[in-house]
Ligand SMILES: [Zn+2]
């Protein structure tokens with residue numbers, strides 16, 4: 001069993017600086033190290049998780065648990081939020097041009113897939129045509145309702161609409 005691990009004290013891995021060896025060992029005999037995060041918190045990390053070689057594609061630890069969690073949430077939400085905000089803005093804009101041209105009910109549907117999920121609904125209407133040129137609501141996890149044979153597309157709806165004068 002390897003008992004004298006390479007001394008990592010002073011090594012820096014992302015936000016972590018190795019400050020002391022720990023007595024703990026992983027099942028495979030790897031040493032744990034006490035690391036201090038740039039936020040001041042300390043974390044015990046297995047040596048095989050401390051790596052600068054990202055290409056190994058092994059899970060690496062580069063911050064305390066708090067900071068790691070924040071990074072993850074930020075990375076996901078930040079990108080997600082921005083795209084989703086854009087999508088909803090665009091959908092609102094597109095739908096405004098369709099007032100009177102599509103059933104009013106469609107214009108009351110959620111704006112996007114994520115919006116529908118937020119509201120616990122299953123359909124949304126972005127005011128855009130599907131790849132096959134239908135203008136119709138979408139079903140979450142599904143797609144265009146006209147493609148699914150569930151509703152006529154807006155153009156057809158108009159031609160079957162009784163003329164109001
Ligand atoms: Zn931290």
Ligand SMILES: [Zn+2]
Nearest residue numbers: 130134144147
């Ligand atoms: Zn379609």
